[in-house]
Amino acid sequence: MNENRADGMLSPEELEPIIEKRTDELRRSSSPKEDIMINFPVLLGRNDRKRYEDCPRFILWEFIEPHRSQVLKNHSRSLERLVKLGGLLPDEIMAVIEDREWKPMIMRDAIDQLKQAVMLKEDVMNAKEGFNLMSYRCKAGHVEFIWNSRGGITPFMVNCRECGLISEHVDWHSDLYVPLHQPKKGDRIFIDLTLEKAKEYRREYVEKYWDDDMKKMFDTKEDAIQRLAKNDFERFAPHTPDLVTVT
Numbered sequence: 001m002n003e004n005r006a007d008g009m010l011s012p013e014e015l016e017p018i019i020e021k022r023t024d025e026l027r028r029s030s031s032p033k034e035d036i037m038i039n040f041p042v043l044l045g046r047n048d049r050k051r052y053e054d055c056p057r058f059i060l061w062e063f064i065e066p067h068r069s070q071v072l073k074n075h076s077r078s079l080e081r082l083v084k085l086g087g088l089l090p091d092e093i094m095a096v097i098e099d100r101e102w103k104p105m106i107m108r109d110a111i112d113q114l115k116q117a118v119m120l121k122e123d124v125m126n127a128k129e130g131f132n133l134m135s136y137r138c139k140a141g142h143v144e145f146i147w148n149s150r151g152g153i154t155p156f157m158v159n160c161r162e163c164g165l166i167s168e169h170v171d172w173h174s175d176l177y178v179p180l181h182q183p184k185k186g187d188r189i190f191i192d193l194t195l196e197k198a199k200e201y202r203r204e205y206v207e208k209y210w211d212d213d214m215k216k217m218f219d220t221k222e223d224a225i226q227r228l229a230k231n232d233f234e235r236f237a238p239h240t241p242d243l244v245t246v247t
């Protein structure tokens with residue numbers, strides 16, 4: 001843990017005015033971008049997708065965001081535009097995140113390197129985002145401070161608890177490291193997702209969308225719930241984030 005970080009020792013009395021001031025500042029500053037992204041898609045042809053089942057479907061937006069200019073150099077398109085076009089191939093992503101020109105790679109190598117890069121990055125982010133109090137702001141301007149109660153990554157976006165719109169993690173550089181923070185009743189915090197909880201979420205989801213497309217993809221509802229929940233749970237296991245309200 002980053003115990004040398006001075007803000008870790010803030011008492012609730014000291015923290016309160018800081019949060020108040022920042023809430024006020026965030027409300028008054030400009031609203032978030034129109035297109036907020038959480039994941040960047042990893043592109044694979046249908047056959048390759050079957051062949052390389054272990055290839056990630058997405059990487060976190062934060063992985064690729066710092067390499068915007070390389071993306072533009074290699075592909076003459078913005079990240080947002082590329083999302084609409086289906087993302088980038090594994091070897092294209094590797095070139096971008098290593099800030100170099102694209103060169104062809106063997107698909108298996110590209111995927112393995114991508115997986116490794118993603119894992120390393122997640123380790124760094126687990127350490128960086130652990131026990132931080134983070135500000136989220138929705139397009140309607142609602143501001144919420146959400147505490148990360150463990151050493152694990154957190155989502156870039158959540159749903160605003162006041163209006164349900166997407167709320168983006170803003171002002172990243174001012175995240176407060178407060179390992180001893182005591183969240184109040186009604187506060188939302190990040191904890192580790194459990195497999196049981198993942199199933200509960202997926203049960204609702206499957207009930208809702210079963211008749212649309214899902215019944216074509218899965219044998220039974222239970223099968224859909226099990227498989228989707230397992231996927232969710234393993235996404236960043238053992239520290240896949242879950243957002244809960246303190247009771």
Ligand SMILES: [Zn+2]
Nearest residue numbers: 138142160163
């Ligand atoms: Zn809102």
